[in-house]
Amino acid sequence: MPTSKEPRFPASKDLVSQIRFDTRAGKVWMQEQRMLLVHSSMFHSLRRELISTIGMERARVLLTRLGFHSGWRDAELARKLRPDLSTANAFAAGPQLAMIKGMVNVEPVRMDFDLDQGSFYGEFLWDGAFESELQLGHEGPSHEAACWILTGYSSGFTTYYMGRQVLFKEAECQARGDARCRIIGRPVTEWEDPEELDRILRPDALADELLSLQSQLHELQQNTNDSGAPADLAINSVGRSKAFKQAWSLLHKAAESVVSVLLQGETGVGKEVFARALHLYSSRASAPFVAVNCACIPPDLIESELFGVEKGAFTGAHHSRAGKFERANGGTLFLDEVVELSARAQATLLRVLQEGELERVGGTELRRVDVRLVVATNEDLEKAVQEGKFRADLFYRLNVFPVHIPALRERREDIPLLVEHFLAKYRAEYQKKVLGISDKARDALMEYHWPGNIRELENMIERGVILANNNQLIDIEELCPALGGQRAADSAVGKKGYLSYSDYAGAEDGNGIYSSLLASDFDLADFEEGLIRVAMSKAQDNVSGAARMLGLTRAQLAYRLEKIEASRTNEE
Secondary structure (H helix, E strand, C coil): CCEECCCCCCCCHHHHCCEEEECCCCEEEECCEEECCCCCHHHHHHHHHHHHHHCHHHHHHHHHHHHHHHHHHHHHHHHHHCCCCCHHHHHCHHHHHHHHCCCCEEEEEEEEEECCCCEEEEEEEEECCHHHHHHHHHCCCCCCCCCHHHHHHHHHHHHHHHCCCEEEEEEECHHHCCCCEEEEEEEHHHCCCCCHHHHHHCCCHHHHHHHHHHHHHHHHHHHHHCCCCCCCHHHHCCCCCHHHHHHHHHHHHHHCCCCCEEEECCCCCCHHHHHHHHHHHCCCCCCCEEEEEHHHCCCCCHHHHHHCECCCCCCCCCCCECCHHHHCCCCEEEEECHHHCCHHHHHHHHHHHHHCEECCECCCCCEECCCEEEEEECCCHHHHHHCCCCCHHHHHHHCCEEEECCCHHHCHHHHHHHHHHHHHHHHHHHCCCCCEECHHHHHHHHHCCCCCHHHHHHHHHHHHHHHCCCCCEECHHHHCHHHHCCCCCCEEECCCCCEEECCCCCCCCCCHHHHHHHCCCCCHHHHHHHHHHHHHHHCCCCHHHHHHHHCCCHHHHHHHHHHHHHHHHHHC
């Protein structure tokens, strides 16, 4: 069991190095987590408003719960940044991150824990805890301990790290007149009230009631706006943007008639989803829905696939069979990439639409069909007519009710909704407890140009769910390596605590990146250590693999690793 009577924190440069200030975009990053620099007094105002609105106890529980979730997120970050450090040094990232963020100055008194046994005891002294200072500065001394967010933070970080519930409490608090704040952390089972943390983490009954009312209101609005709409989210699609709502409104109007519908849009925008929704909203919902991708069928077979074939019509036609039109009789037939139809198939399709009857290939019998036709294309059909690739009379017959489905870049406000939809889908499919996506990953998704539209987004989320570990956020690299090629932030924190300018963008000559490094409080030893640490992480701690990445022999890298470990030991 790691125990220290005089515990000390390791150097925090690995944590500080993750802070980036992108002043051009107005964002602050700690690795992939977006951070905020705000007035500390905002928290006092929030605390005061909560107490006056929902009462002291509910306010304490709520703020403690918020702190818990913040600590949990930082524990995820610490695990990524310190995978190879000793248990004690890795755990120390929690207090160190609290100090880096300006929340409190932490002095360790005692840290005893054993991950295998699940045992834990932590005792720390706090100076300058922001909640205590705010209480004393605005309200004066309090009868109650004031550091609700900070104790929640400590509990969340330690709970994630230990893999079991750990609760921190303030034994002393400066807000009550004590010289310093003193916090003690133990597993919940070792406190007098083992259910206390569960009550803190459990959503408040008031919150449940408000959420229930909100859900009822949303359901009522949906029923009012979309009376008779199918409940299946995958069928209904997802979107709140103006462009999406316009297309969806046209779809509803078309569903009320029997008119042929032309769906236009880029590859991957969800044309088949729209076609299925049109079918389900129509009076034909109980009849078949048949989808055909015309681009996937050879030109010499397309007629037999659509209109059927009689036995002996051609070599290989050993049996008579119905085509897609007959199978869709009474329902809806969806023809995707209709521009790929051959000239003969176009002529036959026009006759079927005009007369409502067809002949199978090689047959003479006229067969009546009642089919609602929906076609789609990612090409400009009018241009195809001008180029002689598509019949003008068929185009005018199909273009009675065109619906343009917007590209994903035209409806960016829908991306968060789509992300949550696909996360839920693939969490269930792969039985993964993925927490979501990181702030930086979400930012990258909003800025990406999406040439593959919704299909590309879905594929990215599926990849991310597969690659991410349970109880982890999906990072940019796990979504798609191409998203990671964003411009580097323009400012970083140097060793002296000041912002250093570093512009990696637009360095057209070979010296640009080196000049930027030198201008940003560059330290060669730190750079070498960081580069080795990243290589070891990517090689999954395989020294030979990391050596190959760095262009070194195994012996050369092993020597450098020994030097780094010796330096850390001296620092401790």
